[in-house]
Amino acid sequence: MRFKKLDLNLLVALDHMIELRSVSAAADRMFMSQSAMSNALTRLRDYFDDPLLVQVGRRMEVTPRAEAMRPAIRDILVRIEATIDAHPEFQPDQSTRTFNILLSDYSMRVLMPSVFQRIAAQNATIKINLHAQTDLPQVLLERGEIDLLISPEIFMSDEHPSALLYEDNYVVAAWKGGTYGDVDMDQATFETASHAVMIPPGTVKSVEASLLEKAGIKRNIDVQTFSFSVLPHLITGTDRIATIHGRLARLIAPQAELVTYPMPHILPPLRQMIQWHAYRDNDPGLNWLKSTIEDAAVQLDDPFTKPIN
Template sequence: MRFKKLDLNLLVALDHMIETRSVSAAADKMFMSQSAMSNALTRLRDYFDDPLLVQVGRRMEVTPRAEAMRPAIRDILVRIEATIDSKPEFRPEDSTRVFNILLSDYSLRVLMPTVFRLLDRYKSSIRLNLHAQTDLPQVLLERGEIDLLITPEHFVSNDHPTALLYEDRYVVVAWAKGKFADVTMDQATYQSASHAVMVPPNAAKSLETSLLTQCGIERHIEVQTFSFTNLPHLITGTDRIATVHARLAKLLAPQAELVTYPMPAQLPPLRQMLQWHAYRDNDPGIIWMRELMSQAAQELP
């Protein structure tokens, strides 16, 4: 299809080249030969009268013109994808649609087992791709690379719709046979203890770290990990403590031999949200998945 003498298929190629900064990687994504992708780049350069991608050292960089066009191109493609994916009705028992969901390992452990049980209950034939949390999940949502995002309310984008799934709170956990097996977990004890903590991608602050900092509480951190669900097991057999979600602590306490204490500070509840792209607000498949996620959250203990 052409619009103002531009083959619109070239916009898809340009989108991939801008994202990957590579002709060969973009060709792989579109199942094209590298020569075909190079030809597409040549045609795009001629049309826009701009090099678009230029070689800088061992890698390619986008020109200011290409960077300026990127949001509009992605916006057009997401709109088209949303229109194509959206059908008059959605039948989960007949659909083979793949839904891409981005979430933390905490949500994976607490919520998703119930989601999968519901999928079996409804005899759904859909498929789920679960993606690990990143430092900029909103970018993947904007680009249409994920269908649903599960994240604390603190991290949602104001540009897209959201729904509350459930609330949780933070608790302190310690090894049931260690130094902190039977203590008063006040602020002084909490701050003097050695902690194991989860550090998000790109070394960003986790939500509980930000909340504790706001309360003026600093922790003596000895262990950092990338996983919430590993924290309880990492302190088993040690005199370290960890701050985890109450729902996660309840699930893992028997396995990791833990005792649980209330937080020594009043932290606001964790509100776990579901977010989707505004263009897919009326997508019957997304609506069905949102309702399924909500039902799963309601069935949590």
Template sequence: MRFKRLDLNLLVALDNLLALQSVSAAAARMNMSQSAMSNALTRLRTYFNDPLLVQVGRRMELTPRAVSMQAAVRDILVRIEATIETAPEFDPVNTDREFSILLSDYSLTVLMPRVLALAEEMGANVRFRLLPQTAYPYKLLEKGEADLLISPEFYVSDDHPYERLFTDPYVCVVCRDSALAGKEITREVYAATGHAVMVPPNSAGSLEAEMLARLGIERRIDVSAFSFSALPNLIVGTEKIATVHRHIARIAAQTLPLEIHPLPFKLDPLTQAMQWHSYRDGDPGLVWLRDLIVRAAQTLEGSGDAVPLANPIDVLNTVDP
């Protein structure tokens, strides 16, 4: 099929060439021979009267014309995919659909076990592909490379719909065998003690670090890691503090010798949200998935006080929700 003399089959090849900036990689993704992809590139160059990809050293780079087209071409294909892939109805029991979800290890630890349990309870036959977040995860939504993003509300895009799921206040955890055990964590103690912190991959810092900086609170960072859920493990057997979300702390305290303390200052709680592409707003499968995640979040929200702890000092009623 042609539109204004352009073979529309070439749009998919163009999209992959612009994304991967490699003839061989684009050919592999589309299960084409390299010669066939080279031929597609030649035809595209002729149509647009532009080289599109140029050799610079050992790699190929996009021309300015190619850069200007990249987002628009992807947007066209996302619209087409959303149109042809959306069935009029969705039956989670009789499907083999796979959902791709972008999320942090926090959501992987706290929320997703409940989502999977609910899906299992319903007899759903869906599959889940859980993907790590990038520096700008909503861009993968825009490219159609993920169905859903679960992220702090602070990081969602204004260009697509989203829904708040739950809030989770920050707390301190210390080892139950440390000198900090049984003592009040004052602001002075917090500043003077070594900390284990999470620094997201491909990022300058976490949301928590940004909020602390705005309050003028400095920490002595002894350990930095890439995982939220690992922080409680890293302080066991040490004199260090970790600032974590309450749900992470309570899950960890079931198996680790931890005490949970309120922060000695006010810090806005984490507000977790889920976001999806505006073109997929009416997709029955995603509507079902979003409802499933909301239900899972509701069980999480009401479960905190019922979690049995391993003898920590649980003074969390003093923490603002």
């Protein structure tokens, strides 16, 4: 198909080349030969009268013109994909569609097992790719590289619809056999103790770090990790404590021999959200998956309970 003498198939090729900064990698992704992709690049250069990609050292870089066009190209392709994927009905037990979900390992541990059980109960034949959280998840959503984003409310984009999945509180966790296995966890004790914390990839602070800072509560941090789900295990057998999600604590505490205490200062609950691209608002397949995830979230155990001892 052509529009103003431009073969629109070339936009797909250009999108991949801009993203991958590589003609050969783009060719592999589109199951084309490298010579065919090189020919596509030549035609694009002629049409736009711009080199688009240039060799810099051992890699290729995009020109300012190509970088400026990328959001518009992505917007066009996402609209087309949304139209193609949106069928009048969606039958999960007959579909081979692949869904991409971006989430943290906390959500993967707390929520996704229940989601997969519900998918299996419907004999669904879909495929799901779970992607690790990044510092700019909204960008991947905008580009259509992920179908759903599961993340705290503060990371939601104002440009796309979202819905609350569930709330979670924060608790203080300590090893049962350690110094803090049976104490009055007041603010002074909390601030004096050594802490293990999780630092999200590409960011300076986690959600609870920002909340504690806002509350004027300090932590003596001597261990940092990149994983929420491993954090509780890192304090087992030590005198360190950790601030973790209540739902995660209830799952892991028996394995890691932990006790939990209420926070010395009440923090606002974590509001875990689900977000999707505005163009996919009427996508039956995506709406089915969202409903499945929302049903699983409703059935989660209530973390707003007594401390685990």
